[in-house]
Amino acid sequence: MLWVNLRRGLIVSAIFFVLLGLAYPLATTGIGQALFHDQANGSVGKNGSTLVGQQWKGAQWFQGRPDGDDPTATGGSNLGPRSKELVDTYKKRAAALEKQGVTPTPHLVAASGSGVDPDISPEAAYAQVDTVAAARHLTDDRVHALVAAHVRGPQWGFLGASHVNVLELNEALAGLQ
CATH class of the missing domain: 1.20.890 (cAMP-dependent Protein Kinase, Chain A)
Structure with missing residues (x-):
């Protein structure tokens, strides 16, 4: 048995x-x-994955969230809203943006919870239009239209908020030259 x-x-x-x-x-x-x-296959394009945020150097590029350069170092900072270190970090980031001529927005000052967010709000993208246009010797209207063409609405029309994928926007920007 x-x-x-x-x-x-x-x-x-x-x-x-x-x-x-x-x-x-x-x-x-x-x-x-x-x-x-x-x-x-990870949504990989010629310059990396559209699912992973990347750092862009220089005023000629749209900047994403200040998440750092290492996509393997994911996660938040674990600093609370009353943390002096967090407030000081935000003030430094906002000052650096203002020095570049960019109006600070939450998506340009605060890192994402994951540490690899590839998207910014449309407001954060539009805040950078003047700086990018000047650095690339393009008209503000042309760069503004490029941003407008890359704004995606909420998933299925109701899930999440409108956003702009920074990698896709910068690839399109490179295609203008």
Whole structure:
């Protein structure tokens, strides 16, 4: 009787291994590749993933959130709203933005909770239009129209807020030259 039960257990285990360990993962991977190829492969473009925030140096580029240069160092700072260190950091970031001629906005001063947010608010993008246009010798209207073309609404029309992907915006900006 012991051998019969052992054999049944091994057969059931083998069946579930084939179904859940091989067939299901292969099927979901195939569906993902067929229907959502870009998303399933990390949404990688020629300059990196549109899902991971990147740092841009110089006034000729739109700046994203001040999340740092290391995408593997994710997570927040764990500093509370009454933290003197956090307030001082925000003041320094705001002063640096004003020095560049950019009106500070929350998305340009505060880091994201994940540390790798690729998006900023439309207000944060529009706040940088004059600076980017001047640095690239373009008209404000042309750069403003470029930002407007890259504003995405909330997902499915109601989930989240409008946003601008900084990598996609900067790639389009590079294409203007």
